[in-house]
Amino acid sequence: MSTSLLTKLERAADPNNTERHTWKAEDTAAAVVRHIRQMLTTRHGSSITCPDYGVPDVTHALHDLTEAVALIQRGVKASIQAYEPRLKNVQIRHVRNTNEIGQPAMMFEISGHIMLADGRRQPIRIGTSLDEHGNVELQEL
Numbered sequence: 001m002s003t004s005l006l007t008k009l010e011r012a013a014d015p016n017n018t019e020r021h022t023w024k025a026e027d028t029a030a031a032v033v034r035h036i037r038q039m040l041t042t043r044h045g046s047s048i049t050c051p052d053y054g055v056p057d058v059t060h061a062l063h064d065l066t067e068a069v070a071l072i073q074r075g076v077k078a079s080i081q082a083y084e085p086r087l088k089n090v091q092i093r094h095v096r097n098t099n100e101i102g103q104p105a106m107m108f109e110i111s112g113h114i115m116l117a118d119g120r121r122q123p124i125r126i127g128t129s130l131d132e133h134g135n136v137e138l139q140e141l
Contacts, residue, residue: 029124032086032114033140036126039079040136055079069094069106072130076110087112087124095127105131109141 042054055075073092080090095107108128113121125141 028086028114028116029122029140032084032124033126033138035084036080036087036110037136037138039083040076040128040130040138044075050083053079053083065097072106072108076108076128080110080112086114088115088121089113103131105129 039054043057044054045051047053056071073094077090077092080087090110090112093109093111095109097106106129108130110126110128112124114124116122127139127141129137
């Protein structure tokens with residue numbers, strides 16, 4: 001027998017109900033990583049309503065690696081601070097300029113604290129890789 005919609009709503013509204021869904025820290029971390037992945041694969045100007053959403057296009061700065069690294073660090077940090085409010089104390093650290101197999105790629109580490117619904121802080125570290133073709137890879141460390 002199926003439960004009525006009213007019964008389901010009453011159960012969901014009951015603060016003592018043990019069947020209520022609660023977000024786990026892992027769920028929140030995974031959601032933050034997914035959103036950062038989306039941000040890092042979006043270039044400034046791609047969103048009509050939020051032209052500064054995403055990261056700047058650095059292809060014009062790749063001839064000057066120091067400038068490109070600084071541009072990416074500033075762009076990623078600004079975008080996360082503006083559009084990912086769950087992540088606090090954001091730090092972007094340049095790690096190296098080659099990937100694990102020696103191909104050219106700018107490697108960064110994003111770190112900070114996720115603010116959980118219950119007020120706790122959960123540290124998070126995300127490894128990012130940007131290759132010469134603009135492909136972005138993320139991995140929670």
